[in-house]
Amino acid sequence: MATRQCPNCGAAMPAGRVAAYSYDLVCASCQHPLAISELSRTFAAFAGLAAGAIVWWIATLRFASEPGALGWVWPVFLAYLATSAVAALTLMLAGTLQLRTGDPAPQHERVTHQIPH
Secondary structure (H helix, E strand, O other), X not given: OOOOXXXXXXXXXXXXXXXXXXXXXXXXXXXXXXXXXXXXXXXXXXXXXXXXXXXXXXXHHHHOOOXXXXXXXXXXXXXXXXXXXXXXXXXXXXXXXXXXXXXXXXOOOOOOOOOOO
């Protein structure tokens, strides 16, 4: 199955919709609820963390001689931005969709209170 393609009807999902509505995806053509596979989520997370670690290392080499708090704030901030951007882009490019079975309905118990007269 191709990436970002509905397994029910085969319609392609836009990449932006996959990243923006990753927990509430609904196919535009068949209206079936979709989910992103765990393998795709894990791959995107590890790609983001790897990019963040590389950016942190490069920024640390560049900003290590800065006086004060900038020596450690900039590498952490830039690593956070890189992690966020790369994880989202990886999910947009390599996100595999699967049918969502749906969350189980909450069980409500009816309680009738005894009112003394």
